[in-house]
Amino acid sequence: MRSSMIRSVKSAIARSSSAAAGAQIQRRGFSVTSAPERKVAVLGAAGGIGQPLALLMKLNPLVSHLSLYDIAATPGVAADVSHINTRSEVKGYVGEENLGQALEGVDVVIIPAGVPRKPGMTRDDLFNINAGIVKSLCTAIAKYCPNVGVAFPSLLSSSTALVNMISNPVNSTVPIAAEVFKKAGTYDEKKLFGVTTLDVVRAKTFYAGKAKVPVAETYLRCNPTWRIVFCGEVNVPVVGGHAGITILPLFSQATPQANLSAEEITALTKRTQDGGTEVVEAKAGKGSATLSMAYAGALFADACLKGLNGVPDVVECSYVQSTVTELPFFASKVRLGKNGVEEVLGLGPLSDYEKEGLEKLKPELKASIEKGIKFANDN
Numbered sequence: 001m002r003s004s005m006i007r008s009v010k011s012a013i014a015r016s017s018s019a020a021a022g023a024q025i026q027r028r029g030f031s032v033t034s035a036p037e038r039k040v041a042v043l044g045a046a047g048g049i050g051q052p053l054a055l056l057m058k059l060n061p062l063v064s065h066l067s068l069y070d071i072a073a074t075p076g077v078a079a080d081v082s083h084i085n086t087r088s089e090v091k092g093y094v095g096e097e098n099l100g101q102a103l104e105g106v107d108v109v110i111i112p113a114g115v116p117r118k119p120g121m122t123r124d125d126l127f128n129i130n131a132g133i134v135k136s137l138c139t140a141i142a143k144y145c146p147n148v149g150v151a152f153p154s155l156l157s158s159s160t161a162l163v164n165m166i167s168n169p170v171n172s173t174v175p176i177a178a179e180v181f182k183k184a185g186t187y188d189e190k191k192l193f194g195v196t197t198l199d200v201v202r203a204k205t206f207y208a209g210k211a212k213v214p215v216a217e218t219y220l221r222c223n224p225t226w227r228i229v230f231c232g233e234v235n236v237p238v239v240g241g242h243a244g245i246t247i248l249p250l251f252s253q254a255t256p257q258a259n260l261s262a263e264e265i266t267a268l269t270k271r272t273q274d275g276g277t278e279v280v281e282a283k284a285g286k287g288s289a290t291l292s293m294a295y296a297g298a299l300f301a302d303a304c305l306k307g308l309n310g311v312p313d314v315v316e317c318s319y320v321q322s323t324v325t326e327l328p329f330f331a332s333k334v335r336l337g338k339n340g341v342e343e344v345l346g347l348g349p350l351s352d353y354e355k356e357g358l359e360k361l362k363p364e365l366k367a368s369i370e371k372g373i374k375f376a377n378d379n
C-alpha cells in the first residue's frame with residue numbers, strides 16, 4: 001500500500017517537474033534542440049581528465065561548439081570525439097600559437113591542464129609546475145575572453161567567459177587566476193570558479209552508503225502528519241577549499257537525514273577529505289582521479305551553462321571569491337545565473353564538529369591563498 005503510494009507520488013512529481021521544465025523552456029523561447037549557442041573550451045583536453053571531460057561535454061545538448069586545446073595530442077582527441085552524433089561542433093587546437101583561436105567566443109572555459117599527484121605528494125606539491133601553467137593560460141583568457149563590462153575591453157574579442165578551474169592546488173590556482181585577471185583589468189569575481197564538485201560527489205556517495213539510502217534516487221519521506229513530501233536527491237554541501245582538512249563536508253545538513261553516530265560522521269568526513277589520496281594510492285603512480293573528476297567537471301559546467309541560459313535555482317558548491325568567512329576565497333553553495341555567480345550562499349547552521357573543522361581549516365586555506373597571490377605578483 002505504502003509502496004504503491006510512493007510510486008504514484010513519484011510519477012506525479014516526474015509529471016509536474018517535466019511540465020514545469022516544459023513551461024520554462026516555452027517561457028525562455030527555446031527547446032533543448034534550439035537552446036542558445038554555447039561554446040565550451042577545455043584546456044588540457046588530451047589529459048586524463050581532459051579526454052573523458054571532452055566526451056561528456058560532447059554529450060551535453062547545451063553545448064553548440066566544443067573547443068579542445070592542449071600542448072600535444074589534441075587533434076586525435078578532437079577527431080575521435082567529433083564523430084559522435086550529438087549537437088556540438090568539435091575543433092581541436094594544439095600549441096600556444098593556436099590558444100587564441102581556441103578561446104575565441106567561449107562561454108565557459110574548463111581548465112584541467114597541469115600535472116597530477118603521485119603517491120606521497122600533497123596537492124600543494126604540484127604548485128611549482130601548475131602555478132605557471134595556470135598563469136599562462138589565464139593570461140591568454142584575459143586577452144581573448146575579456147569581460148565586456150570592463151573599461152577597456154580588448155579589441156580582439158568581445159566575449160566573456162566563465163572560468164572553471166580544475167588544476168591543483170585549486171586553493172591557490174584560483175587566487176592566481178584572479179590576480180592575473182586583475183592585472184589585465186578583466187577580473188570579474190562572478191566568473192571565476194574553483195571546481196570542488198568532486199568533493200560533493202564523493203560526500204554524497206559515501207554518505208548514501210553509510211545512511212543506506214539510494215544515492216541517485218529521488219527521495220520521499222513522510223512528514224510528522226504522515227503526508228509524503230518530496231526531499232530531492234541525496235545531497236551534502238561541502239565547503240572550505242579543495243585539499244585535505246580544508247575540505248569540510250557538512251553532514252549535519254545532508255539530506256535525507258540519517259541517524260549517524262559521531263564516529264560515523266568523523267569517518268565520513270575523513271574519507272571525503274582523503275578521497276583524492278585514496279584514488280592516488282589506488283592508481284599507484286599512474287595519476288589521480290580522472291573519470292570521477294571528468295564527471296564532476298561536466299556536472300559543474302552543465303550547471304554554469306544552465307545558469308547562463310537563465311534556468312532558475314541552479315545551486316552548486318564552488319570555491320569562489322567570498323565574504324562568507326574572513327578569507328577572500330571560500331567554497332560554499334553558490335547560485336548560478338546569467339552572469340555567473342548570482343549569489344554566494346551562507347554556511348547555514350553548523351554542528352559543533354563542523355564549527356571546529358571550519359576554524360581548523362582557515363590557517364591552511366589562508367596560506368594557500370596568499371601563496372597563490374604572491375606567485376602571481378612576483379612572476
Ligand SMILES: NC(=O)C1=CN([C@@H]2O[C@H](COP(=O)(O)OP(=O)(O)OC[C@H]3O[C@@H](n4cnc5c(N)ncnc54)[C@H](O)[C@@H]3O)[C@@H](O)[C@H]2O)C=CC1
Pocket residue numbers: 043044045046047048049050069070071072112113114115116117126130133136137165166167168169170195196197198199242287288289290293
Ligand atoms: N579540482 C579537482 O577536484 C581535481 C583536480 N585535479 C587536477 O587536474 C589536473 C590534471 O589532471 P590529469 O588530467 O589527471 O593530468 P594529466 O597529466 O593526465 O593531463 C594534464 C594535461 O594537461 C596538459 N597541459 C600541460 N600543460 C599545458 C598547458 N600549458 N596548456 C594546455 N594543456 C597543458 C598536458 O599535456 C596533459 O594533456 C591536475 O593538476 C590534477 O591535480 C585532478 C582531480 C580532481
Ligand SMILES: O=C([O-])CC(=O)C(=O)O
Pocket residue numbers: 116117123168198275276277279280288289
Ligand atoms: O587528489 C588529487 O590530487 C586530485 C584531486 O584533487 C582529487 O581527486 O580530489
